[in-house]
Each structure stands twice: as structure tokens, then as C-alpha cells.
Amino acid sequence: MQAVRLTAGRTLELTDVPAPKPGxxxxxxxxxxxxxxxxxxxxxxxxxIGNQRCVYPHSLGHECSAKVVKAPSHSVFREGDRVxxxxxxxxxxxxxxxxxKYNRCPNVRFLGGPNEAGAFQEYLSLHESQLVKIPDSMSFxxxxxxxxxxxxxxxxxxxxxxxxxxxxxxxxxAVGLCTLALARACxxxxxxxxxxxxxxxxxxxxxxxxxxxVNSDVVDPLEYIRETTGGRMVDCVFEAVGAGQTFGWxxxxxxxxxRVMLIGIPPDEQIWFDPHSQRRRxxxxxxxxxxxxxxxxxxRLIERxxxxxxxLATHRFPLDRISEAMYLAETYEDGAVRVMIRM
Ligand SMILES: [Zn+2]
Ligand SMILES: [Zn+2]
Numbered sequence: 001m002q003a004v005r006l007t008a009g010r011t012l013e014l015t016d017v018p019a020p021k022p023g024x025x026x027x028x029x030x031x032x033x034x035x036x037x038x039x040x041x042x043x044x045x046x047x048x049i050g051n052q053r054c055v056y057p058h059s060l061g062h063e064c065s066a067k068v069v070k071a072p073s074h075s076v077f078r079e080g081d082r083v084x085x086x087x088x089x090x091x092x093x094x095x096x097x098x099x100x101k102y103n104r105c106p107n108v109r110f111l112g113g114p115n116e117a118g119a120f121q122e123y124l125s126l127h128e129s130q131l132v133k134i135p136d137s138m139s140f141x142x143x144x145x146x147x148x149x150x151x152x153x154x155x156x157x158x159x160x161x162x163x164x165x166x167x168x169x170x171x172x173x174a175v176g177l178c179t180l181a182l183a184r185a186c187x188x189x190x191x192x193x194x195x196x197x198x199x200x201x202x203x204x205x206x207x208x209x210x211x212x213x214v215n216s217d218v219v220d221p222l223e224y225i226r227e228t229t230g231g232r233m234v235d236c237v238f239e240a241v242g243a244g245q246t247f248g249w250x251x252x253x254x255x256x257x258x259r260v261m262l263i264g265i266p267p268d269e270q271i272w273f274d275p276h277s278q279r280r281r282x283x284x285x286x287x288x289x290x291x292x293x294x295x296x297x298x299x300r301l302i303e304r305x306x307x308x309x310x311x312l313a314t315h316r317f318p319l320d321r322i323s324e325a326m327y328l329a330e331t332y333e334d335g336a337v338r339v340m341i342r343m
């Protein structure tokens with residue numbers, strides 16, 4: 001089968017490798033659509049994320065949808081089933097799995113993680129727990145986008161957002177916009193969205209309707225929020241960029257006693273911030289690790305048209321043009337939000 005491997009920094013190669021052989025509890029699926037995540041770009045560009053380095057050849061891709069090719073007879077899945085894919089394969093035995101906090105499982109095998117197959121290949125062998133059937137009305141691109149949507153879903157759930165609470169989202173990428181849409185679906189009050197890429201703000205304003213859509217290269221986000229809220233700042237901040245500067249803004253944009261949800265993945269090993277400002281305001285800072293079994297509720301939200309993710313898929317490329325796709329995902333050129341690989 002055809003597979004893409006990262007063989008060195010910034011080098012993606014299309015290779016021919018044997019198709020995976022499913023074990024007794026595994027299901028063979030044909031990958032249909034894969035989104036290029038910022039974490040894939042990190043691996044491509046920086047050769048890893050923080051202290052987790054690539055071991056070449058590295059296999060990328062974790063936001064995917066698929067069609068079942070072969071399932072064991074005892075499985076609930078049948079050949080031809082269209083499925084969304086949960087990229088984490090959990091141990092179901094550790095303390096965290098037993099508490100239902102699967103995303104914290106230290107034994108997780110994650111698609112496209114170090115030494116794990118990623119989704120930029122024709123077939124994958126997955127555990128039944130990783131698959132969820134999707135409705136006929138849902139496209140394979142939408143089903144692949146359920147993964148970043150799930151991260152936004154997890155962030156909003158963890159934030160314990162209450163109706164009427166004001167929020168600020170830093171980052172108008174797929175995860176930031178899903179977070180904004182889900183927070184609005186939960187009854188968020190005044191909403192602020194910041195990004196430095198103007199076309200993404202224009203797109204967000206049209207598709208996701210925040211009250212304030214502000215270019216942080218032009219206007220200082222903290223001054224803007226301070227002025228708009230009469231100095232109170234916002235109840236809950238979602239950081240979906242992963243940069244030192246946006247971390248700093250996120251901490252300062254929260255009100256006294258507010259919450260800050262850190263979703264973005266910084267490429268750096270360390271980020272510095274002012275502990276006293278956080279301490280004096282008794283900020284609650286919560287890290288958001290991927291998502292926790294969010295596929296089912298996200299599918300229901302899409303079916304009911306409460307949240308729309310289809311517009312996020314702005315570009316589509318075949319597998320053999322992945323380098324072009326990666327270029328767009330990295331540079332944000334041509335109005336790219338989520339660049340998809342279609343099999
Ligand atoms: Zn992702
Ligand atoms: Zn576990």
C-alpha cells in the first residue's frame with residue numbers, strides 16, 4: 001500500500017509498504033480523509049514537539065475518517081461501514097482509564113505518535129474501541145474534523161462554562177473555531193476571538209460569529225478586552241495557538257478568579273510567565289490534553305446542525321501531493337484553515 005513517511009526534517013516521502021495485518025481484535029480500515037494538524041506541522045518543521053523527538057522514518061496523521069474493509073465476525077462493525085476514528089488506543093486498565101479519563105492514559109498508543117502508524121497511508125489496523133459509525137449525511141472530511149472538534153469539546157467541558165459567561169479564544173484555527181462554536185452552543189455570553197491572520201478572522205466572522213473578531217497584530221488584545229469590558233476582563237480564556245506571547249495574553253485576559261484553558265501546543269520546551277499576576281488573581285489554569293471520547297456527542301451536534309465544521313476543510317489534496325498540502329498548512333497561504341488529504 002502507499003504510505004507517506006517523514007524521513008528527515010521537512011522531508012515527506014511516498015513509499016510502498018506492506019498493508020497492516022489486523023490482529024484478532026482489530027479491524028482493517030481504508031483511510032478516506034485526513035486533516036493536517038498543527039502537531040503534524042510541528043513534527044515536520046521542528047522534528048518533534050518539545051522534548052518528544054521524531055524517530056525516522058516517522059509516520060504522521062491522526063485526524064482521519066475511514067471505511068471498514070475487514071472486521072472479525074464478533075465485531076459490531078461490517079465491511080463498508082463509514083467510520084470516524086478515535087486516534088487514541090487506550091489500555092483500559094490503568095488508574096486513569098478506570099476513572100474514564102482515557103485521554104490521560106500513559107499507555108496510550110496514538111495514531112502518528114512516536115513508533116505508531118499514522119493516517120497518511122491507505123490502510124490502518126485499529127481496535128474496535130477506536131471506531132464510531134457516522135451518519136450517511138456526514139462527509140468523510142467532516143468525520144475527520146471530528147477529531148479537532150473533540151479537542152474543543154473537551155476544552156469547553158473541562159472549563160465548566162456557564163451560560164452567559166464571557167470568553168476569549170486565542171487562535172482562529174480549526175481547534176480554536178470549534179471551541180468558539182461549542183462555547184456559543186453552551187450559551188457563552190460575550191465572545192472575543194483573536195488571531196494574527198486576517199483572512200482567518202474574516203472567515204471566522206462569517207462562519208462562527210464571535211462578537212469581537214480582532215487582529216492581534218493590529219490591536220493589543222488586552223487593551224481591547226479591558227476597554228470593552230470596563231476592566232473586568234473575561235470569565236474564561238481558551239488558548240489555542242501554543243505560543244509564549246498568546247500564553248501571556250491568555251493569563252492576563254482572564255478576570256480575577258477566572259479560568260484559562262491551555263489547548264495550544266508550544267514548540268518550545270519552556271515558556272516563562274509572571275506567577276504573581278496569576279497568584280494574585282487566583283487564576284485557575286487547566287491544561288487540555290487532546291480529547292476524551294468526544295466523538296459521539298460531536299456527531300450528534302453536527303447532525304442537529306448545532307455546530308458546523310464542514311467549512312473548516314478549505315483544501316483537499318491526494319496523498320502523493322502531501323508536500324504541497326503541508327506547505328499550505330505551514331504557511332496559511334491561500335486561505336487555508338484545515339488542509340485535508342483525500343485517499
Ligand atoms: Zn490534531
Ligand atoms: Zn490506560
